[in-house]
Amino acid sequence: MSTNLERLVEIALRDVLDPEMGRSIIDLGLIYAIAAAPDGSVAITMTTTTRGCPLTGFLKEAVAFAAGAVEGVTGVTVTLTYEPAWEPAMVAAE
């Protein structure tokens, strides 16, 4: 059940596009983890391409918004991390 919810959240996050590349934050490797609990609460761990990225606040909010809109999700926590730091090798091949 929760694995299925994680999958649905991942699909929803594919609609959050990076404004520079026009690619989803999933493809860019910015989402490190999605964990759904049986009660429908979802914990997302994400990063940004650079520390202090001016978009950070907007990205976090967009992720929370997109995940929260998935049916069955009761709550979303988005945690920002820089461990490990994002690197270009994390981008999925085009």
Added chain:
Amino acid sequence: MPMASLSRWTMSYFAAALAFLLAAEALAVAGIGYPAAGLGEPATLVLVHLVAVGWLSLAMAGALLQFVPVLVSRPLAFPQLALPVLAALAAGLILLSTGFATLAGWIDAPLDLLPLGGAALLSGLTLLGLMLAATLLNARPIALFARFVLVGLACLAATAMSGAAFTTLLSGRGGWLGHVALLPDGLPFHALLGLGGWLGLIAFGVSYRLFVMFMMAPEPPARGVRPVLLLASLGLGLAFAGLAAPFAGIEPGATWIVAALIMLVLASLLYGRGILALYSARRRKALEINMLASIPAFAALALGLALLPVAVVAHAGDGSIAALVFLVVFGWLGGLTLAQLVKIVSFMTWLETYAPRLGRGPAPRVGDLVAMPRTGWWFLLYYAGVAFGTAALAMEATGGFRSSMAIGLAGTIGIAAELVHIRRLSQIKAADRPPAHERPRLFAARAEERRPDHVHTGTIAHPRA
């Protein structure tokens, strides 16, 4: 609502900077300054300072006010000083230019305008240095790129203080300096510290960080970047010593200039290698206009800086030196600044307009704000003007230089118009533009309506060095 870390007055700095560039180019087209006048003559000094202080320094200051807080993840220190600094710099430059115009005999005004302008510039630059240095020093440990900016700011201090001293000498009120021969011996070092240290070294340091972001390239290894800072600092240290030498009764000659230049050439060689590596290791395959239009700038740096020490050693004469300095200033610093302005303005405009829509439906990409390929053609025109202008100066062809500057001016007007189009969202379909009262204003970001949010101290446990 999350907020963008937008520097409110950066657009005003850019607008003032472009206005000074256009004025300088128009004066050059009108035949004012070198080569019609001598290199050290007041008419040339008007042009040189319109470009170095008005155009390049204001653009650099505007960009740093936006990017230094972003790059160190700390809020800008003393943000309320941004507008007074801009006013002091613009007023200082206008007073300085009026003083030079008096020296040139174009107008009849008191020569005291020169030290007055010098003092206004010195105060504006001191406050600017205070804002930037305090922001950088708030973030510990001090990152490598921040050290580039700090050394650059030290060079700016030396440039501004020596410049202020020159203005008192030129106004005939330099008696307090005694018999110290600051002019003309100090001039090349004043120029080296300003162009090489404040503008050049900071462009080096900031470009490492920004190009990594713009091209999605891996961080350059510190072992490749540190020697660049070290060599450049040595060269700039020599330039500073050359400036101070007259106080010790030493007359620094051409050898001293060449030694400083060689250090800067070596630093630039290593820097060029690093930038080449960023371009080739980039993850973002299609180059955007800012990165494409930076390529001729790097070529200008390579050619100009490699030949400059040769020209000084060979006593090649004013024409060749002027041509090479023009190539470095208009080709490298000017070209790079114009190219990156397109990116910075479009990114800031996107942030202001579309960032709150992120993840809530389709929104234009940052690149959609720029009119392509039209913008590219303007850059072609600008660089053609620079290339012809360099050749005309080397051949001491006054008429040829004026025509070349007209081509460069046309390119600059085109690029400035594109920047206005970006602010006005001209490339975006009417349906995707926000209502008129929410659109970006031309000269100031709507930063005051948003809470600054570039500080994520709660989530940044271990700032990276």
